[in-house]
Amino acid sequence: SYELTQPPSVSVSPGQTARISCSGDALPKQYSYWYQQKPGLAPVLIIFKDSERPSGIPERFSASSAGTVVTLVISGVQAEDEADYYCQSADSSNTYVVFGGGTKLTVL
Amino acid sequence: QVQLQESGPGLVKPSETLSLTCTVSSVSISSSFWSWIRQPAGKGLEWIGRIDTNGNNQYNPSLRGRVTMSVDTAKNHFSLKVDSVTAADTAVYFCARGRRAYSYGLNLYYYYMDVWGKGTAVTVSS
Numbered sequence: 001s002y003e004l005t006q007p008p009s010v011s012v013s014p015g016q017t018a019r020i021s022c023s024g025d026a027l028p029k030q031y032s033y034w035y036q037q038k039p040g041l042a043p044v045l046i047i048f049k050d051s052e053r054p055s056g057i058p059e060r061f062s063a064s065s066a067g068t069v070v071t072l073v074i075s076g077v078q079a080e081d082e083a084d085y086y087c088q089s090a091d092s093s094n095t096y097v098v099f100g101g102g103t104k105l106t107v108l
Numbered sequence: 109q110v111q112l113q114e115s116g117p118g119l120v121k122p123s124e125t126l127s128l129t130c131t132v133s134s135v136s137i138s139s140s141f142w143s144w145i146r147q148p149a150g151k152g153l154e155w156i157g158r159i160d161t162n163g164n165n166q167y168n169p170s171l172r173g174r175v176t177m178s179v180d181t182a183k184n185h186f187s188l189k190v191d192s193v194t195a196a197d198t199a200v201y202f203c204a205r206g207r208r209a210y211s212y213g214l215n216l217y218y219y220y221m222d223v224w225g226k227g228t229a230v231t232v233s234s
Contacts, residue, residue: 001169001170029214029216030214030216030218031211031214031218031220033220035153035221037153041226042202042224042225042226042227043153043202043221043224044224045220045221045222048207048220048222049211049218054222086152086153088153088220088221090218090219094216094217094218095166096155096166096168096169097143097155097158097168097219097221098155099145099152099153099154099155100152101152102152102153
């Protein structure tokens, strides 16, 4: 089955830039999406169609794609950004939704 | 503002059927796709499947045919059934609205979840 691979954890100091990667063979042919999940809450969509932000999502959240790797970038990280982040895409047949394993962002 | 609310038993016995409902507010259920996602405690998200009111559905093949989804347009809700549950089905279950659109650049339909319910915890235990 198709998999998206994320690092289990990323740590960054406040004000610095956090980068969370997500790799998958089908990513060059599929859009990627990112969700933020804080403890005890439902995931929130923060990036769709590789790099677009839903209304209400701060500009410090951005994303880029390069081949089989997509990267969520959080500029000027704030304490409130500490959360789990999940990438999502589709398999190569464009039939099934797939989530990455999630990355825990720790703000030091 | 679109809102989704999951409901159903919090405890299900092994080998029985897990049944959940997601009630949609402020938008017609006929307007979108609808998905179920689950998350075991301390683990990541697992997509269960999606459905629309035209009878189109896709289920995660990892659930091996145990899943059925349905839509009730009169009640503006959709439902999930998982048969023959085991402890591995213990999780928080989320429902979500799916957005689908066509990309001429990629020449495909793309899909993502933009509004989620708060989730409901289901434990499988005797």
